[in-house]
Amino acid sequence: MNSLFEYILRIGDDSLILGQRLAEWCGHGPILEEDIAITNISLDLIGQATNFLTYAAEVENAGRDADKLAFLRIDREYKNVVLVEQPNGDFGDTMVRQFLFDAFRKIYFERLQHSKDEQLAAIAEKSLKETRYHLKHSSEWVIRLGDGTEESHNRVQNSLNVLWRYRTELFYMDQVDEELIKQGIAVDLYSFRTEYDSFVNSILDEATLVPPANNWEFGGGRIGKHSEHLGHLLAEMQYMQRAYPNMEW
Amino acid sequence: MAKIIIFTEQNQYFYVYIFIALLKLKNMKEISLVELENRFQEKVDAEVRIEPNDWMPEEYRRTLIRQISQHAHSEVVGMLPEGNWITRAPNLRRKAVLLAKVQDEAGHGLYLYSAVETLGADRESTIDDLHSGKAKYSSIFNYPTPTWADMGAIGWLVDGAAIMNQVPLCRCSYGPYARAMVRVCKEESFHQRQGFEIITVLAQGTPEQKAMAQDALNRFWWPALMMFGPNDDESKHSKQSMKWKIKRLSNDDLRQQFVDVTVPQAELIGLTIPDPDLKWNKETGHYEFGAINWDEFWQVVEGNGPCNHDRIKARREAKENGMWVREAALAHAEKRAARKTA
Amino acid sequence: MANAKEWPLWEVFIRSKQGLNHKHVGSLRAPDAQLAIENARDVYTRRSEGISIWVVESNNLYASDPQDSDAFFEPSESKVYRHPTFYDVPDGISHM
Numbered sequence: 001m002n003s004l005f006e007y008i009l010r011i012g013d014d015s016l017i018l019g020q021r022l023a024e025w026c027g028h029g030p031i032l033e034e035d036i037a038i039t040n041i042s043l044d045l046i047g048q049a050t051n052f053l054t055y056a057a058e059v060e061n062a063g064r065d066a067d068k069l070a071f072l073r074i075d076r077e078y079k080n081v082v083l084v085e086q087p088n089g090d091f092g093d094t095m096v097r098q099f100l101f102d103a104f105r106k107i108y109f110e111r112l113q114h115s116k117d118e119q120l121a122a123i124a125e126k127s128l129k130e131t132r133y134h135l136k137h138s139s140e141w142v143i144r145l146g147d148g149t150e151e152s153h154n155r156v157q158n159s160l161n162v163l164w165r166y167r168t169e170l171f172y173m174d175q176v177d178e179e180l181i182k183q184g185i186a187v188d189l190y191s192f193r194t195e196y197d198s199f200v201n202s203i204l205d206e207a208t209l210v211p212p213a214n215n216w217e218f219g220g221g222r223i224g225k226h227s228e229h230l231g232h233l234l235a236e237m238q239y240m241q242r243a244y245p246n247m248e249w
Numbered sequence: 250m251a252k253i254i255i256f257t258e259q260n261q262y263f264y265v266y267i268f269i270a271l272l273k274l275k276n277m278k279e280i281s282l283v284e285l286e287n288r289f290q291e292k293v294d295a296e297v298r299i300e301p302n303d304w305m306p307e308e309y310r311r312t313l314i315r316q317i318s319q320h321a322h323s324e325v326v327g328m329l330p331e332g333n334w335i336t337r338a339p340n341l342r343r344k345a346v347l348l349a350k351v352q353d354e355a356g357h358g359l360y361l362y363s364a365v366e367t368l369g370a371d372r373e374s375t376i377d378d379l380h381s382g383k384a385k386y387s388s389i390f391n392y393p394t395p396t397w398a399d400m401g402a403i404g405w406l407v408d409g410a411a412i413m414n415q416v417p418l419c420r421c422s423y424g425p426y427a428r429a430m431v432r433v434c435k436e437e438s439f440h441q442r443q444g445f446e447i448i449t450v451l452a453q454g455t456p457e458q459k460a461m462a463q464d465a466l467n468r469f470w471w472p473a474l475m476m477f478g479p480n481d482d483e484s485k486h487s488k489q490s491m492k493w494k495i496k497r498l499s500n501d502d503l504r505q506q507f508v509d510v511t512v513p514q515a516e517l518i519g520l521t522i523p524d525p526d527l528k529w530n531k532e533t534g535h536y537e538f539g540a541i542n543w544d545e546f547w548q549v550v551e552g553n554g555p556c557n558h559d560r561i562k563a564r565r566e567a568k569e570n571g572m573w574v575r576e577a578a579l580a581h582a583e584k585r586a587a588r589k590t591a
Numbered sequence: 592m593a594n595a596k597e598w599p600l601w602e603v604f605i606r607s608k609q610g611l612n613h614k615h616v617g618s619l620r621a622p623d624a625q626l627a628i629e630n631a632r633d634v635y636t637r638r639s640e641g642i643s644i645w646v647v648e649s650n651n652l653y654a655s656d657p658q659d660s661d662a663f664f665e666p667s668e669s670k671v672y673r674h675p676t677f678y679d680v681p682d683g684i685s686h687m
Contacts, residue, residue, distance in 0.1 A: 371597075
């Protein structure tokens with residue numbers, strides 16, 4: 001197994017699947033200004049996915065390109081965390097999912113931009129600028145909704161109760177990470193777990209939200225074991241390439 | 250009219266005086282109105298821009314509110330037929346470009362709602378009119394986009410037609426609308442180009458792709474022609490709108506321009522315009538084209554097109570499902586403001 | 592439904608990277624200044640860098656636009672637009 005290839009897939013697939021989810025909001029946002037904001041974030045993520053998957057294909061060196069990786073793998077071959085494949089739900093669900101993800105990615109890219117792998121470092125640096133903006137947007141919304149009306153508070157507390165369990169998978173590490181950390185390429189995720197928890201809790205505090213008591217962790221995406229949601233998402237995303245194989249668009 | 254009757258000897262003169270004074274005042278008001286209208290028309294004729302706080306005839310204001318809000322609604326509703334394909338775009342680049350395009354359209358809607366607010370209209374009221382069926386939007390968006398090739402057809406034909414309508418509006422008499430149009434036109438040309446690129450790749454691709462492209466053209470050609478509106482002699486508002494420079498070119502002229510420009514483009518990529526009556530006229534230097542099905546046009550405009558119901562439903566639900574978000578944001582802003590002053 | 596408390600209107604002014612002054616580019620709706628600026632960045636700059644954004648609640652912008660000095664019936668200093676939501680109407684009043 002090519003560890004670097006696996007590693008890049010994980011990052012790239014996170015961006016791809018989350019970008020795909022956010023794109024579903026287009027034309028259905030709560031207000032026009034927010035429609036634009038969400039689509040902007042989706043566009044950034046699709047851009048990141050393209051960068052990471054292009055590099056992954058290069059590293060794999062088996063004749064695939066970013067599109068083949070994005071559209072022609074089977075579900076077991078996608079390495080995104082299950083958090084990002086969760087359905088959009090309502091605006092609160094989307095913002096909580098986004099917030100838990102962005103808070104991780106900001107610190108992650110801050111570290112990854114110092115990777116000994118120049119290409120990864122470069123993509124991380126570019127992605128970091130965007131991620132800072134995404135995090136500002138999602139954390140402010142979590143606060144607005146948590147500390148808004150009674151209805152918004154209840155809704156978003158519920159979102160948090162449901163999505164909280166998925167955040168730990170963001171810190172999943174295995175032999176792929178170990179190998180690459182030794183080479184100075186990958187980031188030691190445990191090293192910033194406390195920083196992440198502390199930041200997330202401070203925002204939840206300001207939002208008057210309470211993390212659920214149940215701390216049972218849930219994951220599997222990083223090794224291709226996904227929730228039921230990914231299959232449907234892929235069926236939609238891959239449709240054209242599956243229905244019209246081997247054509248240019 | 251004063252009803253005070255002071256019974257004095259000079260009663261009748263006093264009364265008469267008041268009557269004459271009031272008459273004079275009434276005349277003064279009328280003269281002023283005529284004078285204002287004349288000056289307004291002079292400005293328009295001299296291509297001087299009318300700005301939000303300038304005097305303007307009520308009908309001018311009302312017409313602009315209707316026209317600009319319709320335009321804004323069209324941009325926003327227009328996000329839906331294309332948004333339909335973002336999650337199924339055939340590759341990453343097409344997905345990104347389509348996302349960017351639809352995002353632009355949202356932005357255009359915003360520029361236009363912004364312009365309509367300058368006229369004293371309220372954005373949400375115009376949007377509620379859209380949702381209740383009172384306000385109209387461009388009929389083209391009531392047609393479905395069942396295939397990927399429709400993304401090409403829309404960019405090429407629909408944006409092409411829109412550009413033809415919008416470029417002259419950059420010189421319309423009302424400042425905020427003209428400026429919004431300048432910004433829109435800058436972004437619109439990328440839209441048409443990417444649409445044409447999509448359909449060109451298909452038209453020159455595999456047999457299945459070529460068939461997809463031809464089918465999209467077959468379905469969107471006539472609705473695109475209908476985008477320019479009814480024939481000029483059937484168009485009620487045209488004459489006054491032209492006088493006020495809210496409309497710069499006639500429907501038929503624009504439609505003819507569109508046909509003349511687009512037919513060669515189709516020929517270039519090997520697609521056939523679905524009009525057996527299409528014919529180049531050497532003498533006039535224009536294409537003759539077949540009869541438009543005006544029954545279809547009016548049915549769609551009146552709300553009976555294939556997608557009217559779905560489009561409005563989607564927009565209405567987006568707002569309804571999002572009201573709690575808007576309320577939360579306001580409540581939070583109020584709380585913050587209160588904490589600041591506390 | 593329209594007047595069920597809307598997000599206030601904000602005017603947006605942008606100074607481009609090479610620009611000398613802020614220019615008025617349009618308006619948008621936002622619940623607070625923070626979101627107004629973020630949305631302005633998304634809508635009016637597509638997030639270009641090195642751009643300065645000012646937002647002002649339309650309610651707080653005053654205009655003197657004496658183009659028609661003979662306009663008998665207009666106040667000489669007015670709000671930017673004659674906007675219905677700029678004028679507070681008591682709660683009981685409908686159809687206004």
